Amino acid sequence: MSKSAAGFLILALLSGVMHFALFEDTEITLPLVGCGVFAVLFVLALVAGRKIKFDPVLR
Structure with a gap:
């Protein structure tokens, strides 16, 4: 896994956790x-x- 992929994975997880921690009642948030x-x-x-x-082998 590249460094950029690992960074995006961490950012996705952190923002998902932030959504569930701060906004429990709201459906769609930033x-x-x-x-x-x-x-x-x-x-x-x-x-x-x-x-x-x-x-490809083009003949």
């Missing part, structure tokens, strides 16, 4: 939206970190 954004960025960082090599 920390919850941030959690979703950081989770998407985490998945994108994981995909980008795989360094997939595509070498």
Whole structure:
């Protein structure tokens, strides 16, 4: 896992915990939206970190 993916994972977890700790009654808050954004960025960082090599044989 790359450093950026680990950073996004930590940010997603922290913002999710902040949502549940501070806003128990509200459904959608800024920390919850941030959690979703950081989770998407985490998945994108994981995909980008795989360094997939595509070498088709074209004849």
